[in-house]
Amino acid sequence: MIPSSFDYHAPATLAEAVALLGKYPEDAKVLSGGQSLLPLLKLRLGQAGHLIDIGKIPGLEYIKEEGGMLRIGGRTRESALERSEIVQKRYPILVDTAKVIADPIVRNLATVGGNLAHGDPGNDHPATMLALGAQVVAMGKSGERVIPIDKFFLGLFRTALQPDEILTEIRIPAPVEGSGGAYVKLERKVGDYATAASAAYVVIGTQGFVERAGIGLTNLGPTPIKATAAEKYLIGKKPETAALAEAARIAAQATEPSADRRGAVEYKREMARVLTGRALKKAVERAGGK
Amino acid sequence: MPKTSAEVQGMGHSMKRKEDPRFLRGKGNYVDDVQLPGMLHMDIVRSPFAHAKIKSIKTEAALKVPGVLAVITGETLAKYNLHWMPTLMSDTQMVLPVEKVMYQSQEVAAVIATDRYAAADGVEAVEVEYDPLPVVIDPWEAIKPGAPVLRTDKKGKEDNKIFHWEVGDRSGTDKAFKDAEVTVKQDIYLPRIHVASIETCGCVADFDKVNGKLTVYMTTQAPHAIRTVFALVAGHVGLSEEKIRIIAPDIGGGFGGKVPVYPGYVIAVAASVVIGKPVKWVEDRMENLQADSFARDYHMTAELAAKKDGTITALRIKTLADHGYADAAANPSKFPAGLFSVCTGSYDVKKAFAEVDGVYTNKPPGGIAYRCSFRVTEAAHAIERITDVLAQELKMDPADLRMKNFIKKEQFPYKAALGWEYDSGDYHAALKKAMDKIGYAELRKEQAEKRARGELMGIGICSFTEIVGAGPSKHFDILGIKMFDSAEIRVHPTGKAIARFGTKSQGQGHETTYAQIVAEELGIPAAHVQVEEGDTDTAPYGLGTYASRSTPVAGAAGALAARKIREKAKKIAAHLLEASEEDLVWETGKFSVKGAPGRSKTIQEIAFAAYTNHPQGMEAGLEAISYYDPPNLTFPFGSYICVVDIDRGTGMVKIRRFVAVDDCGNIINPMIVDGQIHGGLTMGMAPALLEEITYDESGNIQGGSFMDYLVPTSMETPSWELDKTTTPSPHHPFGAKGVGESATVGAPPAIANAVVDALSHLGVKHIDIPITPEKVWKILKEKGVAE
Numbered sequence A: 001m002i003p004s005s006f007d008y009h010a011p012a013t014l015a016e017a018v019a020l021l022g023k024y025p026e027d028a029k030v031l032s033g034g035q036s037l038l039p040l041l042k043l044r045l046g047q048a049g050h051l052i053d054i055g056k057i058p059g060l061e062y063i064k065e066e067g068g069m070l071r072i073g074g075r076t077r078e079s080a081l082e083r084s085e086i087v088q089k090r091y092p093i094l095v096d097t098a099k100v101i102a103d104p105i106v107r108n109l110a111t112v113g114g115n116l117a118h119g120d121p122g123n124d125h126p127a128t129m130l131a132l133g134a135q136v137v138a139m140g141k142s143g144e145r146v147i148p149i150d151k152f153f154l155g156l157f158r159t160a161l162q163p164d165e166i167l168t169e170i171r172i173p174a175p176v177e178g179s180g181g182a183y184v185k186l187e188r189k190v191g192d193y194a195t196a197a198s199a200a201y202v203v204i205g206t207q208g209f210v211e212r213a214g215i216g217l218t219n220l221g222p223t224p225i226k227a228t229a230a231e232k233y234l235i236g237k238k239p240e241t242a243a244l245a246e247a248a249r250i251a252a253q254a255t256e257p258s259a260d261r262r263g264a265v266e267y268k269r270e271m272a273r274v275l276t277g278r279a280l281k282k283a284v285e286r287a288g289g290k
Numbered sequence B: 001m002p003k004t005s006a007e008v009q010g011m012g013h014s015m016k017r018k019e020d021p022r023f024l025r026g027k028g029n030y031v032d033d034v035q036l037p038g039m040l041h042m043d044i045v046r047s048p049f050a051h052a053k054i055k056s057i058k059t060e061a062a063l064k065v066p067g068v069l070a071v072i073t074g075e076t077l078a079k080y081n082l083h084w085m086p087t088l089m090s091d092t093q094m095v096l097p098v099e100k101v102m103y104q105s106q107e108v109a110a111v112i113a114t115d116r117y118a119a120a121d122g123v124e125a126v127e128v129e130y131d132p133l134p135v136v137i138d139p140w141e142a143i144k145p146g147a148p149v150l151r152t153d154k155k156g157k158e159d160n161k162i163f164h165w166e167v168g169d170r171s172g173t174d175k176a177f178k179d180a181e182v183t184v185k186q187d188i189y190l191p192r193i194h195v196a197s198i199e200t201c202g203c204v205a206d207f208d209k210v211n212g213k214l215t216v217y218m219t220t221q222a223p224h225a226i227r228t229v230f231a232l233v234a235g236h237v238g239l240s241e242e243k244i245r246i247i248a249p250d251i252g253g254g255f256g257g258k259v260p261v262y263p264g265y266v267i268a269v270a271a272s273v274v275i276g277k278p279v280k281w282v283e284d285r286m287e288n289l290q291a292d293s294f295a296r297d298y299h300m301t302a303e304l305a306a307k308k309d310g311t312i313t314a315l316r317i318k319t320l321a322d323h324g325y326a327d328a329a330a331n332p333s334k335f336p337a338g339l340f341s342v343c344t345g346s347y348d349v350k351k352a353f354a355e356v357d358g359v360y361t362n363k364p365p366g367g368i369a370y371r372c373s374f375r376v377t378e379a380a381h382a383i384e385r386i387t388d389v390l391a392q393e394l395k396m397d398p399a400d401l402r403m404k405n406f407i408k409k410e411q412f413p414y415k416a417a418l419g420w421e422y423d424s425g426d427y428h429a430a431l432k433k434a435m436d437k438i439g440y441a442e443l444r445k446e447q448a449e450k451r452a453r454g455e456l457m458g459i460g461i462c463s464f465t466e467i468v469g470a471g472p473s474k475h476f477d478i479l480g481i482k483m484f485d486s487a488e489i490r491v492h493p494t495g496k497a498i499a500r501f502g503t504k505s506q507g508q509g510h511e512t513t514y515a516q517i518v519a520e521e522l523g524i525p526a527a528h529v530q531v532e533e534g535d536t537d538t539a540p541y542g543l544g545t546y547a548s549r550s551t552p553v554a555g556a557a558g559a560l561a562a563r564k565i566r567e568k569a570k571k572i573a574a575h576l577l578e579a580s581e582e583d584l585v586w587e588t589g590k591f592s593v594k595g596a597p598g599r600s601k602t603i604q605e606i607a608f609a610a611y612t613n614h615p616q617g618m619e620a621g622l623e624a625i626s627y628y629d630p631p632n633l634t635f636p637f638g639s640y641i642c643v644v645d646i647d648r649g650t651g652m653v654k655i656r657r658f659v660a661v662d663d664c665g666n667i668i669n670p671m672i673v674d675g676q677i678h679g680g681l682t683m684g685m686a687p688a689l690l691e692e693i694t695y696d697e698s699g700n701i702q703g704g705s706f707m708d709y710l711v712p713t714s715m716e717t718p719s720w721e722l723d724k725t726t727t728p729s730p731h732h733p734f735g736a737k738g739v740g741e742s743a744t745v746g747a748p749p750a751i752a753n754a755v756v757d758a759l760s761h762l763g764v765k766h767i768d769i770p771i772t773p774e775k776v777w778k779i780l781k782e783k784g785v786a787e
């Protein structure tokens, strides 16, 4: 578990970091919390000649509500998210998610930006961000751009980020009246990636009908999955047991799990259904809809 | 109540562990902390194939990596006839292969470099060409006629069988089964697991070319035996036992995994001898999980015969033991299946027969005693599971069935059908205590109500009997060396002492408990007794720490050595008090003249006199040594009750409560005993619910890293509820029995029984461990009760 040799860079500004990424186009990697990248390097499953540590760049770790959005700095640690008062009060789905990522020691280092940028379908934040309809801000040599989360995950370990782009911020629409979200994960033990997990977000109108629904699924295919058909199905429905169960059933159909030691394909699909049902139920409860 | 004062801290005091300050402050000294001038580093090239011919090993590129000094292959070692080595079970095992590899991750070559990083780069650069051979993974396939013969190195070997071992009355047992009113039969598999100690294995081999002395700092549970093994195996290349020093420094968990001699140790030693510089080798986590000796992998078929009223009349067990490509178990020599014959458990079974067949497969070698006294976990699982199967068949409460068949208190010492003489026990009391503590009757009521509502809850019992403290010299030896153990105590002039033992703590707390034994016997405060183990140049010879033998054997030696010192102290006291020895009475820490309580001498005064004013004709000094050959093994026992709830949606099993009533005889340090039980229960829960190593058909290991080898954390661990009964061992000098392994042995069947109990109304009779959510969910689905 010893990586091959690499050069380490610790730029002091974003511009410098972007320039370094441009300088070693094929051979550089952003180093954030290192909790996904370093294991890959140590197992020699991946290689990088240059690691560009963005940890010395000021102003990348924050959580604030501004302009109707929750803004999370790209290098914000999972532990900060978990402990943030505003997140605890207004975004319980994010606490659900952060709490089940790895273990407290990993969470002290791992970052929210890294969790998305890694493009690992086993990571937990992607599903939540898909359910919430988040946006990702990327900084590259030609400046800043905003990528909607449903355009972000392109394939296994592949995202819409260019090799010289740095994910600087995640934006989540602030909760509205009647909204609620929840993340439910099945894991074999603490620290394990999900056997299956489901993020659900609903907005229930004053008449008691679902106005908006978001469902994201973890580790159930080569990319994080947005269960679009199930989301559509719920719109205009009363969030009652039968409707939630049907939405969960439809969501499970969107999965393409592969068998591994966590379970066979059939089991994982069924877990997608069971967990989505539970996540929806909890989301509706939190939305005040019961 | 402890006999000694709070100052003395003898037996029964929960003295804080003397070793903990250094561990808690990061001042432990483990093998990987050892740094020697000029030290080189070794890393190992491992096989990607489970069975393959080695066509070529190209080392040129590796030798060009800056810092790489040498690449050692099987050919290199063959020059010294060191490419094969014997195992403790009289089998042979490769150090490095010349012809073929036999399991995935087997050592293929070793790179020696000036630093650890260069060694790893060197490993990447070694090019090995393989020719894959047919792989035999399933032991049932391995025993079929016509299966590829794996051990082609053994001349004339025509099959994959290693040994057949049997014990008991075969025909009498068969007859009892024929005559039985009721019989039950169950296949029970105990999976391949790994001790996964937090510290992996490693060594620093330091050969001093000038005076020919080899010092090896090594992660070993049995330093003295290792020294002798080295002398026997490498005698022909000039290593002589007086020139070998094995030092086992602090050890981060052993659990049986640090008893064997691994190829890495031998290669590092050979490298140091050839190069003349210290060589460090420390495995990484994946090497540890993938290549070091495994445990269990027992395919058992257990049967019980009984009367309709539940009286068990006979037990029969047939087992296929998958040993991997070599029998590298670490059992006493005469016991190829360890102490599996304790499989009649806590019950008065009149007729019994057990047989075990060992078989080779393309997997890592082993069969070690993972926190159990040689295959006792297997035995306990078989008897405790099949007992529940019988209860289910008879529609009897499993507690009632146990109570009915327990060996009765007055039957001890009890001669078991398979030969053991159980020293002492009160099984009824332990189970009753556990049932009272957990509220058994109410739980059964709750379960009935829940079942009516479609909820799944189960209650599982395990009433195990352990067999530890190997062992009496009549039966127990390793490579011919009898399994005694030793203690040497020296009392200094100021009344403080040093005590050295032939065992080696790996976290058990010997520095504390041994000091307390000496304190109990001599009245010298435990704080003033310095305990040392693990250095073969200083400690007396002993067989080491495993199989819960330290307290039963070395602890006993400590008490007896102290008693020898007391004998001499009495003579000195008589001299000082001008009284006759017969007139002296001992109470902890001093001799007094009978009837004259004012006239007494403390052990400290006596110690001073031993060096300053000893009687004429007596040798100076106050020290003794004892080699203890136990007259029998000791038989700790306990009753565990586990309550589980099952999530009908996911199949996840949650342990709601777990009550453990243990009986390990007289207790030295209650806090340490509780700690051993807490850790043991957690290590027992691990294979019951989480841990398993499996292989695909090509022999690729699954579960070879902590990503998939699921060691439980505090989050998965329930809050254990402990209690105890105390039944002293009648033959042990201070009535102790050993406790390190009881909980690992007793927990898995309790948990498995609870899960099966939760599903028994659906017709479920057995589930093999680990009981994963998916396994349970499949059953729920099949039975039509999944959410």
Ligand SMILES: Cc1cc2nc3c(=O)[nH]c(=O)nc-3n(C[C@H](O)[C@H](O)[C@H](O)COP(=O)(O)OP(=O)(O)OC[C@H]3O[C@@H](n4cnc5c(N)ncnc54)[C@H](O)[C@@H]3O)c2cc1C
Pocket (backbone or CB within 6 Å): A029, A030, A031, A032, A033, A034, A035, A036, A037, A038, A039, A054, A074, A075, A100, A101, A102, A103, A106, A109, A110, A111, A112, A113, A114, A115, A116, A117, A118, A122, A123, A124, A125, A161, A165, A166, A167, A168, A191, A192, A193, A194
């Ligand atoms: C034992 C263990 C268990 C784990 N369990 C879980 C789990 O249950 N659920 C879960 O979701 N995760 C889990 N993780 C992963 C952990 O959360 C990762 O840390 C996270 O996925 C990546 O974040 P990081 O900050 O560590 O990123 P790094 O490891 O530093 O980087 C990961 C990848 O993203 C790129 N990258 C990182 N930040 C940026 C950025 N700002 N801009 C552009 N590219 C960037 C890097 O170049 C790299 O390719 C686990 C990790 C460990 C070690």
